Amino acid sequence: MHLVQTMAYVNDTPWHGLGNQLAHNQPLEVWAQQAGMNWKIEESEVRFVAGSTGLGSIHAFPEQKVLYRSDTKAPLSVVSSRYQVVQPAEILEFYRDLTEVGGFELETAGVLKDGKKLWALAKTGQSATLKGCDRVNGYLLLATACDGTLATTAQFTSVRVVCNNTLAIALGDGTGAVKVPHRSQFDAQAVKRQLGIAISNWDGFMARMKALSERKVSDETAEAYFRRVLTYNAGSTSDRPVSTTNDSAVKAVQALFGGQGKGAEMASASDTAWGLLNSITEFVDHQRRARSDDHRRDAAWFGAGATLKQKAWDEAMKLVP
Structure with a gap:
């Protein structure tokens, strides 16, 4: 069984051939459709039936709410009433200015676990080549989950081209990733401001890769x-x-x-x-x-x-x- 429900990508086929291939520089609206992210997370208060016969009275449980998909009405999770939802469109929209004026390029985006987890991955344009033509590219991953398994996380990541291995760019100072818990409102611009510190981390990361290779x-x-x-x-x-x-x-x-x-x-x-x-x-x-x-x-x-x-x-x- 595949966890990946829908996915779109450019360049090489990822994940054992799954996904819809796109031409380069497609608008985010095309990405949303082809990645299966053109729906919303809706919410409803939790209700239950009191009584063993199924004919009992219906009561509300105001401390909790159900999250479900707007298109299929499929349930996603039961969360606290204080839970702040991050919509699929927000994951893609995060990259709009980065791709339009920042030199980034979306490479994959999609839906995991029927919509419980969402992600997008973009090339930053940063790259390094170690001796012997060993190329490593820089990426920015943004992912969220609505089943309690993941805070909304923006993470700089490297990918070694020869084997497609991924490694988080974390230099021990915590600036390689920004995590926004779901009890807080997701502020895309604030996250990008925090990540602005981390973009300069590529040079430090590159120096460490070179030292390891020697x-x-x-x-x-x-x-x-x-x-x-x-x-x-x-x-x-x-x-x-x-x-x-x-x-x-x-x-x-x-x-x-x-x-x-x-x-x-x-x-x-x-x-x-x-x-x-x-x-x-x-x-x-x-x-x-x-x-x-x-x-x-x-x-x-x-x-x-x-x-x-x-x-x-x-x-x-x-x-x-």
Whole structure:
């Protein structure tokens, strides 16, 4: 079963062939239609029937409301009455000035989980090439959910072209992402003002990528790195925490690093810390066990996979001066 319900894209076909391909520089109205985002999130107060026969009296529950799609009337979630909705149109509209005058280009947009999660991804125009023609492009991801799983999040992301691996551009200072909880009103211009600080982060991120690509590592260093990244807190006994290492995952990423990974043989990645990091991102984005490719991508952008990639980045940065 696909989590992706509808999607539009330009350039290469993403996500195992799903989606409607668009020509470049289409207006947002075309994106809304082709990405399946031309509907609204409606809301209604929660009501219930008191009585076991189904013929009892109807009562309201004012602290909660139901969110549903305007087109199909399909329910999306039950949320607090204070919950602030972010509409599908707002996700696309966020990019209007960025694409019209800012040099950005929308690349994918769509609907996950029947409308419970919405996203759009745009190329920023920023790019870097490491030794051996290893190209990394900058993107801006905006996503929201109405099922309680995600604050509205604007996140700078990098994509390594050779393998389509994604990595959040987070430099430890928190400016790579802006999160707006649903108890607050989503103010697109305020978010973009905050992200204005982060656009300059690309140069710092590029310098760190270059440092990783120039740091040679031994087999022993590689194994120690993978074990640090893939060791989890498995709970605790009465006196101390218990950790466990995912040995099958360690074996998988060692194989990717050893030459099976896409781009593993490139000068930037072969026996380098950049290669270590990309072995983890390829594993998370394309190989990690999941119910489906879509569940894996959801986790890689927003969930446990994203957390694992951040850990891999932090550990990689310890390897460079």
